[in-house]
Amino acid sequence: MKIEKPRHSMINRLLHWTYAPAVLAAIASGFYIHKPSPFWGFKSMDSARKTHFISTYILAFSYLARFYSALWDKNYRELLPSRRTLAALPGFVKYELFLTKKKPEFPKYNPGQKFLITSLAILLPLLGVTGLPLYAVDAWQKQPPAVTGGLNPPRKIHYLTGVATTALIAPHIYFSVTDSLAKLKSIFTGYK
Amino acid sequence: MKKQEAEENGAAEIRPPVIFLGTNTCAGDMFSLLNSLAPGYREMLTDLIDCRYNYLLMAAEGEMALNALEETVKQFSGRYILVVEGSVPTRSNGLYCVIGYKNGRAVTALQAVRELGPGARYVVALGTCAAFGGPYAAAPNPSGSVPVQAVLDRPVINVPGCPVHPDWIMGTLAHLVLYGEPELDDFNRPKLFYRETIHNLCQRRHYFDSGIFASKPGEPWCMYKIGCKGPVTHADCPNRQWSGEHLSWPVKANTPCIGCTSPEFPEGDMPFFEHLPDVKLPGIRTTADGVGKAAGIITFLSIGAHLAGAILTGRLAHTFKKGFSEKGAGKIKDSLRKLLRKSVS
Structure with missing residues (x-):
């Protein structure tokens, strides 16, 4: 009997559902910290900061675990863009711009997903590096901001990186829900 | 007793010679020092230091003043304290700041700092301009001004502030004389005064934690939303208060902290009444919030x-139709149907 290989392994699904709520909580609390407003669902800076720190801790550790997992099961080959990805890009863009009806097929991830995942893999550590001096203002005073001066420049980079991360996660959620329900199911059950 | 204690702690002597050199400066730090009350300026001169040269307050001028400077260097090499106020202009061999003329030739601030620095027991950068460049080194920086540390190949103790609090410089000098070099932070600022952030010491911190914010200057709440740089600025203003009489400080006067003791001051803290510095891209200058809003609108419109x-x-419609007609969804539908039938029967 042939055993079907899951689209997403159990460990990757668990990690996805660990960092997914953490990312959303970090985004909402981060925007509150940037410009306090009840819109983000927090009553005080105290609760926003606690949420931000806890969620970023969860995010950081699950990110590291996911990074390790990608190396361990060689999943990074599926995640990182390759020459083939670049070659497939025009066809993918044409389809997403409704210029063709024919949906291009990809072994697992389409070029958009690959670029998004790779961008997040870069942006999340940058958020960590610029967030640390703001989290521990004394211990990390000069570490990353040595090039930029004191603490205010990394604060700006942290905010802009957060904006970029949010701008990437929004289409990720949108396409997850609208592109293929079978693929969406696989992130819950593992199988299409 | 004082002398013995000082010797034990490695300090040179009770009243070491001190040179106050002015470079590209508004003299605000020296005026601030004059506001010191305990000890006062007079007490400093009679009990703490042997002031040999003060660019602003000494009676001598011209060659007579420069001679006093030269004499101090010759007589007390390795023992004097050099206090530099202002940034050091480097463009055109430093001709953007001339401290005097010797034999008809200009003596530049750059030359003076380079000549006086190596022989000093301690070099103190007084004020943000001397410590980090400050407004004089801000873009477009026509004079090529740099902090004192940038022209000296030796450690410099930074005592920033725009202006410096009188206690910060008086306290640093007293520490140097009585106990030697104070403990310094990553930016070579004495931890004695710059250990904590303004934010952590602020009397209005509870308003911040509780989410009670001022929407404009003049309101008695937390100034965070109108650009207070307290969370990213190290100084003890909330505890110490200004000036010699320790009466008030910016937030107490209902205006945000502008972060004047930070290395990025002033450009990295501007606009002062905005939470974050501006974003400069080729041909575009906008606020960080502007970038956030633009990104939000573009994302929203693209997805829409x-x-x-x-x-x-x-x-x-095809995606949903296909999704719900697939094997897995079919199974879910069947089990739901069965469950419904059971519950009905």
């Missing part, structure tokens, strides 16, 4: 446009 396209072309 794609969604509209997916609906109009029938792609979305």
Whole structure:
């Protein structure tokens, strides 16, 4: 009997559902910290900061675990863009711009997903590096901001990186829900 | 007793010679020092230091003043304290700041700092301009001004502030004389005064934690939302208060902290009444919030446009139809149907 290989392994699904709520909580609390407003669902800076720190801790550790997992099961080959990805890009863009009806097929991830995942893999550590001096203002005073001066420049980079991360996660959620329900199911059950 | 204690702690002597050298400066730090009350300026001169040269307050001028400077260097090499106020202009061999003329030739601030620095027991950068460049080194920086540390190949103790609090410089000098070099932070500032952030010491911190914010200067709440740089600025203003009489400080006067003791001051803290510095891209200068809003609008419109396209072309309907007709969804439907039947029967 042939055993079907899951689209997403159990460990990757668990990690996805660990960092997914953490990312959303970090985004909402981060925007509150940037410009306090009840819109983000927090009553005080105290609760926003606690949420931000806890969620970023969860995010950081699950990110590291996911990074390790990608190396361990060689999943990074599926995640990182390759020459083939670049070659497939025009066809993918044409389809997403409704210029063709024919949906291009990809072994697992389409070029958009690959670029998004790779961008997040870069942006999340940058958020960590610029967030640390703001989290521990004394211990990390000069570490990353040595090039930029004191603490205010990394604060700006942290905010802009957060904006970029949010701008990437929004289409990720949108396409997850609208592109293929079978693929969406696989992130819950593992199988299409 | 004082002398013995000082010797034990490695300090040179009770009243070491001190040179106050002015470079590109508004003299605000020296005026601030004059506001010191305990000890006062007079007490400093009689009990703490042997002031040999003060660019602003000494009676001598011209060659007589420069001679006093030269004499101090010759007589007390390795023992004097050099206090530099202001940034050091480097363009055109430093001709953007001339401290005097010797034999008809200009003596530049750059030359003076380079000549006096190596022989000093301690070099103190007084004020933010001397410590980090400050307003004089801000873009476009026509004089090529740099902090004192940038022209000296030796450690410099930075005592920033725009202006410096009188206690910060008086306290640093007293520490140097009585106990030697104070403990310094990553930016070579004495931890004695710059250990904590303004934010952590602020009397209005509870308003911040509780989410009670001022919406404009003059309101008695937390100034965070109108650009207070307290969370990213190290100084003890909330505890110490200004000036010699320790009466008030910016937030107490209902205006945000502008972060004047930080290395990025002033450019990295501007606009002062905005939470974050401006974003400069080729040909564009906008606020960080402007970038955030633009990114939000573009993301929202892009997703909205794609969604509209997916609906109009029938792609979305196809996705859902296909999704719900597939094997797995079919199974779910069957089990739901069975469950419904059971519950009905």
